[in-house]
Amino acid sequence: MTDNRLALCIxxxxxxxxxxxxxxxxxxxxxxxxxxxxxxxxxxxxxxFPLSADVLGEMVRATIAxxxxxxxxxxxxxxxxHITPSGTLHVIGGDGEYHEFTDVxxxxxxxxxAPGRAPLTLFLLDICSAGNAAxxxxxxxxxxxxxxxxxxxxxxxxxxxxxGRMTQAAANVLRDLADxxxxxxxxxxxxxxxxxxxxxxREVGRLAAVAQAIPQEVTASRIDISSEPLDLxxxxxxxxxxxPRRLVRPQVDAGVTPFLDDLDEALDPQxxxxxxxxxxxxxxxxxxxxxxxxxxxxxxxxxLNLQDEVGLRVVTGSPGVGKSALIGVLVCAAHxxxxxxxxxxxxxxxxxxxxxxxxxxxxxxGRTVAEISSSIARQLGLEGSLPEAIAGLPAPPVIVVDALxxxxxxxxxxxxxxxxxxxxxxxxxPLRLLVGMRPWDEFAPLRDLASDGVLDLDRVPPDxxxxxxxxxxxxxxxxxxxxxxxxxIGAAHTLARAVAQELTSSPSEWGAFLVAGLYTHHILNVYPxxxxxxxxxxxxxxxxxxxxPEVLELDLSTRGDKPWLRLVLTALAYARGxxxxxxxxxxxxxxxxxxxxLSALDxxxxxxxxxxxxxxxxxxxxxxxxxTDHLRQQxxxxxxxxxLLNSLRPKPGDxxxxxxxxxxxxxxALDHAPDPDGLLADPxxxxxxxxxxxxxxxxxxxxxxxxxxxxxxxxxxxxxxxSLHGLQGLADALADLxxxxxxxxxxxxxxxxxxxxxxxxxxxxxxxxxxxxxxEVYFRQLxxxxxxxxxxxGDASPVTAVAANQDWLAVARENGVFVIDRHGAxxxxxxRIVAAPVKKLEIGxxxxxxxxMVDNHRxxxxxxxxxxxxxxxxxPIRPEPPVxxxxxxxxxxxxxxxxxxxxxxxxxxxxxxxx
Numbered sequence: 001m002t003d004n005r006l007a008l009c010i011x012x013x014x015x016x017x018x019x020x021x022x023x024x025x026x027x028x029x030x031x032x033x034x035x036x037x038x039x040x041x042x043x044x045x046x047x048x049f050p051l052s053a054d055v056l057g058e059m060v061r062a063t064i065a066x067x068x069x070x071x072x073x074x075x076x077x078x079x080x081x082h083i084t085p086s087g088t089l090h091v092i093g094g095d096g097e098y099h100e101f102t103d104v105x106x107x108x109x110x111x112x113x114a115p116g117r118a119p120l121t122l123f124l125l126d127i128c129s130a131g132n133a134a135x136x137x138x139x140x141x142x143x144x145x146x147x148x149x150x151x152x153x154x155x156x157x158x159x160x161x162x163x164g165r166m167t168q169a170a171a172n173v174l175r176d177l178a179d180x181x182x183x184x185x186x187x188x189x190x191x192x193x194x195x196x197x198x199x200x201x202r203e204v205g206r207l208a209a210v211a212q213a214i215p216q217e218v219t220a221s222r223i224d225i226s227s228e229p230l231d232l233x234x235x236x237x238x239x240x241x242x243x244p245r246r247l248v249r250p251q252v253d254a255g256v257t258p259f260l261d262d263l264d265e266a267l268d269p270q271x272x273x274x275x276x277x278x279x280x281x282x283x284x285x286x287x288x289x290x291x292x293x294x295x296x297x298x299x300x301x302x303x304l305n306l307q308d309e310v311g312l313r314v315v316t317g318s319p320g321v322g323k324s325a326l327i328g329v330l331v332c333a334a335h336x337x338x339x340x341x342x343x344x345x346x347x348x349x350x351x352x353x354x355x356x357x358x359x360x361x362x363x364x365x366g367r368t369v370a371e372i373s374s375s376i377a378r379q380l381g382l383e384g385s386l387p388e389a390i391a392g393l394p395a396p397p398v399i400v401v402d403a404l405x406x407x408x409x410x411x412x413x414x415x416x417x418x419x420x421x422x423x424x425x426x427x428x429x430p431l432r433l434l435v436g437m438r439p440w441d442e443f444a445p446l447r448d449l450a451s452d453g454v455l456d457l458d459r460v461p462p463d464x465x466x467x468x469x470x471x472x473x474x475x476x477x478x479x480x481x482x483x484x485x486x487x488x489i490g491a492a493h494t495l496a497r498a499v500a501q502e503l504t505s506s507p508s509e510w511g512a513f514l515v516a517g518l519y520t521h522h523i524l525n526v527y528p529x530x531x532x533x534x535x536x537x538x539x540x541x542x543x544x545x546x547x548x549p550e551v552l553e554l555d556l557s558t559r560g561d562k563p564w565l566r567l568v569l570t571a572l573a574y575a576r577g578x579x580x581x582x583x584x585x586x587x588x589x590x591x592x593x594x595x596x597x598l599s600a601l602d603x604x605x606x607x608x609x610x611x612x613x614x615x616x617x618x619x620x621x622x623x624x625x626x627x628t629d630h631l632r633q634q635x636x637x638x639x640x641x642x643x644l645l646n647s648l649r650p651k652p653g654d655x656x657x658x659x660x661x662x663x664x665x666x667x668x669a670l671d672h673a674p675d676p677d678g679l680l681a682d683p684x685x686x687x688x689x690x691x692x693x694x695x696x697x698x699x700x701x702x703x704x705x706x707x708x709x710x711x712x713x714x715x716x717x718x719x720x721x722x723s724l725h726g727l728q729g730l731a732d733a734l735a736d737l738x739x740x741x742x743x744x745x746x747x748x749x750x751x752x753x754x755x756x757x758x759x760x761x762x763x764x765x766x767x768x769x770x771x772x773x774x775x776e777v778y779f780r781q782l783x784x785x786x787x788x789x790x791x792x793x794g795d796a797s798p799v800t801a802v803a804a805n806q807d808w809l810a811v812a813r814e815n816g817v818f819v820i821d822r823h824g825a826x827x828x829x830x831x832r833i834v835a836a837p838v839k840k841l842e843i844g845x846x847x848x849x850x851x852x853m854v855d856n857h858r859x860x861x862x863x864x865x866x867x868x869x870x871x872x873x874x875x876p877i878r879p880e881p882p883v884x885x886x887x888x889x890x891x892x893x894x895x896x897x898x899x900x901x902x903x904x905x906x907x908x909x910x911x912x913x914x915x
Contacts, residue, residue, distance in 0.1 A: 004071035004119075007032060007040040008063045010056065011078040011167070013047050016096035024078045027126075027164035027171070031076055034174035038236055040074065053093030057101020064110055067119040072233055074122045075107070078167050081127030089132040104133045111149035112142065122150045122193070122234050126166045131157040131219035144223055144230055152197050154204075155216040159741070162214060169203035169218075170196075177235065181594040183582045184237050185612040191235040194223060195615040202660045209650035209657055209739045217741070237616075293326050293468065294350040296455050300326075303432065304334050304353035304398060311430025312422050314450040316439045317457030319626040320514025320548060323436045326457070327402045331361045334398075358397040365406035366577050369413050372401065387420045396426045402436035404443070406625055411442050422449055457511075462504050469512050470500035476520045480530075488530040491537035495523075498541025510547045514624065518551040519544045521606050526558050549630040552607070564591050564600040566634070569607060572622050573631035574640045576668040578611040579619030584664055587647040588640050614663050641672040650739070657739040658684030666690055670697075683733040687715045716743060756799045760843065762806035769809070771799035777811060779804065792820055803841040803852065808862055810841045810852050817841065817854060819862070833860055 011028030014020050025047040032042035043063070045051060051059075060075060067073045080092035088105065090098035100106070104125065111118040125133055130153030139147075154166035173196060176182045182199070184191050201218035208215045223230070296315070303313055315323050332342040333352040336359075346352050360379035362372050373386045380397055382389035390397065399421065407413045424431040435450075437443055439458065447454055460468075473496035478484040483492045499519060503512040523540065531537045545551045556566055571588035572580065580588070586597040601608070601620060607627060611619045622628050644665060648656040661669075666689050673679040680686065680697055691714075715734055723731040735743040754772040759782070761767070766782040769791065777792040777799065792809055801812035809820040817834035834854060842853040851868065852860040859868040 004067065005038075005040040005073075006063065006067050006071060006119075007035045007042045007074040007076065008060065009035075009042055009044045009076045010051070010059075011045070011047075011076075011164070012051060012056075012080075012092075012094050015080065015092060015094055018080050018092060018096050021078065021080075021164065023164050027167040028076060028078055031124075031167050031171040031174070034171050034178065035074065037178045038174065038238070050094055052095040053091075053097045053099035053102050056091060056093045057099050057103075060107055061101060061110060064107075064118055064121065069116055069118060071119040072121075073119040074124060074234065076124040076126070076167065076170075078126040078164050081125075081129045081161070083129050083132070087132075089127075089129055091127055104130075105136060108133065108136070108149045108151070112147065115146070115148055118148055120148050120232070120234075122152065124152050124167070124170060126154040126161055126164055128155065128160045129157055130154045130161060131159065131217075134219050134221050139221065147221070150193060150221045150232070150234075152200060152221075153219045156219050159216050160214075161216055162208075163211075165204050165207050165213075165216065166200065166218060169200045169207060172203055173199045174235070176594075178238055180239060180598060183598065183618050184239060184616050185610075185618045186237070186239050186241040187612060188237050188616050189240050190231055190233045191237050192229065192616050193232045193234055194220075195617070196235055198615060202662075205657060205660050205739055206650050209654065209660075215739050215741055293322065295460075295464070296326055296457070297330075297350045297352075299455065300330055300434070301333075301351040301353040303434075304330060304356060306396075306398075306432070309430075310453045311425075311432060312446075312450045313432075313434045313453045313455065314447055315434070315436045315455045315457065316443075316447070318509050318511055319438065320511030320624065321457040322511055322513040323457060324402055325513070327400060327434065327436045331400055331402075334359055335361060356398055358393075358395065359400070360397060361400040361402075363402050364410075364413060365403045366408060368408045369416050372407065372413060373417055386417070387424065390421065390431065391424045393426075396424075396429050396431045398432045398434070400434045400436075404435055404437035405440060410437075410440075414443060414446050418446060419449065422446075465512060466500045466504040469503060469516050470496045472496075472513060473499050473516050473520050476517065477524070480524055483530045485530075487532055491531045491534050494534040495531065495537040495541045498538045499544045502542055502544050503546070508546055510626065514548060514626075515545065515551055518548065518555075518606075522551065522555045522558075525555070525606075548624065548626045552627065552630065559603070562600065562603055564589065564596055565604050567591065568597065568600045569604055569622070569627075570631045570635045571640060571643075572608070572620060573628045573635075574637055574672065575619075575621045576671045577619075577664075578613075579609065579621035581613055581617045581619055581662060581664055583617075584644060584647055584662060585620065588643045590643060617662075619664070637672065638674050641674060644669075644672060655738040656682070656684055658682070658688045659737075659740060661688055667693065681730065683718075683730055684737050686718060687734070687737070716745070719743060756802040756812075758801075758803045758841070760803075760805045767804075769802050769804045771802050771811065773798045775799060775813075777802060777804075777809065791822075794818070800837065801839060801841040803843045805843045805850060808843060808850060808852070810843065812838045812841055819852065819860070 009028040009032040011021075011024035011026070013022055013024045025045075029044055032040075032044045036042050056079075063075065064073065077091055082090045082092055082098055084090060084098070088103055091102045091104060092098055093102065104123075107123065111121045123133065130151075132153075134151040134153050135157055152166075152170075154161035173182070176199075177184065177191060182191070184195075197218065197220040201220075204216060204218050207213075300313065300315075302308060303310060315327055317323050329346045329349060330353060332338040333346040333349075334354070334356045336355050336357050339355050358380070360376045362375045364372055367375075376399060377383065377386050377389065380390070380393070382393075401413075401418065404410050404413060404418075418433065418435060421431055421433055435446065437446075439447075439456070470493075474493055477492040477496060478489065482488070499516050500512070503516055508515075531540065545554055552569075559565055567589040568585060568591065571585050574588070575585075582597050582601055583594070585591075585601070586594060589597070589600075591597045591600065607623055608620050609623045611621075613619050622631070645656060646652075647662070647665065648658060648660055650657060650660070658666075666685075669685060669689070670676045670679060670693065676697075680694070686694070715737070719731045719734040722728070722734060754770040756771045758769045759766060760769070767779050768782055769777060769779050770788065771777040775794040775796040775798065776790055777794070778788040779791045780786050780788040791804070792811065794811060794813070797813045797815070799811055799813060801810075803810045804822075807822055809822055811818045811820070812834075814837050816832045816836060817838055818830055818832050820830045822829075833852075838855045840853075840855050844851055844853060846859065846861070846868070849861060849863045851862065854860065860866075861868055
């Protein structure tokens, strides 16, 4: 952590001529307290300090100069914002003025234009119109790597900021970071700036919803998503822990990372020792616990080294027999990026392969055929159709696909990808493919192709399996310093022998290694002191359960004082993809607090695998499919889905606020939803979801309008497309989403071409009147929208203008203007008042009576059935020069004081007299 971190926090409470912000100093002070926890030296102004505009601007400039190019600076301002006539955003000083030094764009340019003199700076702007500072035209021309000035703004460019809500949200987010409640993965030295901005944005939305206040949209600097993620050091991760395996994780393809994750927990004694020691052990002086499988290693290691002629190898067996452990240890030994960081796990095994630079490995769990293919192509540096591209390589690669049975569509993966790969040859040499899978009947074609290349771990001779399991349990026990002594070593070996004997004495659908490992973990966790008596150790070993569910139930039965554990594990049984974040597990398990969920996750750590979300938070999933199958019997998927949606309700009973959704839910909501089609009709979900997940599910018209960029742009485009598609209910819902400002325009598709349109309001309801080539006039209610109804049928000639209110309708055609009394008797309702074509009709009110304005210069009084006349000289309401009449009339209105006026042009407002 650098010592040169400075934060300047400015919260102005009182102003000359502007509304006071009495909360401002307290909000800024609280943010400064949280930044201090992260290592910043904070300068906070006293609320009594008279900070005029020029002093405020000079203070920002001087602070930038003070920190210098090697420092990190955060500038937070909570005040009023003002846009000048030229469009410049200024911060208002306590004197109620702005100054050339309070130009926010100038602050940014002072940093960007002086890269060798200015610090890396983040501006937290809690002022009205703050989003302008994040949307300046020149910002798009600066590469992310070269940018030195970043912005998180309280609102969009044309919005107001309220109650210092953004500063309050930032303080809340940083407090959660310091306390561990954000659960940022320990492999990250710094929290991604995008994560902090997104968390602040969601927290602002939550605070506004809880307060039932006007929403505001936090706006931040744009980042190029096609470039490598930036490690911006503004927010250090207090929980960072250096680990060579976790450090290498970002360098490998996503398809490879599960091998690394499994090593961390499944094959590393650190995982077993965590609970027993009550602390995180060092990885540098520990060897791995993988043992046995000598025959399989002697076959597969040379195969990876291209030392035999077999193309296809299949490792199969029942759940927990050790397929993934065997494949994982070989992948890590052979993979050029994983080999060195994982050396302590594989260097002691019977036979390890050499490093292989023409290798691709994919863990198929939860991946589609396309995703598996893409991962292989990326790792081998290929483009185009995968089988053809691989066939064009100069030499055969080695491809490893583990957990085929856990792929999204295992049979399709076998038929569409793996079998075509098996048939590729390079002269006399075959492509080398290693597949790990359960012994399902559906995979018979692949087993038949492998023939003698099948390694069935269920058919290992019992004596050899017994020795391997005994060695495995002994290694686990003696890796704990409490059991590694002369007094306990005999009991440890006796316990290991008894466990191995019980688990291998008869066939089982559960792998002996899995059950043995879990039971050993249970013993290390439950027994604070090691067992010295060998007879007692033998009795304990003989009590080993025979199945994974039995081991789990035994373990949970010893933790009766921790009621959340089963609920957490059950919720995780429904986790999709790489796993679920703690914040959502809390809702899915209905755990009351963040602290409780983090404690529960720590207690069940042994049953979990960890990975990292795109926003840096930790993801959790169960380590074995057998555990998932057992726990899913204890809660329905519908229950879990409903609980996950509760995370989108700021208060119980509130509608869903999808703009508060975390990345996991946006990515996997369709997987969880019992009715995916119903979810696709939810406008909030459509706006916020990852566009790549919806492209195969949306209709062509909606898809054509689906903007993959900013959700605010996507919202307007989808509203128009929905209306065009006949989905007016969806269009209306998109225009008025919970917790978000309404759209400025509401699309309403009429379903046919119209040449004339107008609107009117009656009894608080808005209506639209339309007509066109057919001569018919239609009307429809705007909100909520109704189907168009025929209001009037004319002579079928095209209508050029139309106007209406609740009593009258006026229609213009080529042959004149017709007025229709909507309540009059049939035959006496319609008459022509103008015999020539006109272009414009408007119905307004004049002196409390409905009147019709024709082409901006004639006014017809419906009540007297006559044209209004005007005096030759109009007396202006304002002291402006008299205006001769006639003049173009642009607006008719009545003031709250009963005065009826007309507007002509942009300046003249005059009284109207009638005769």
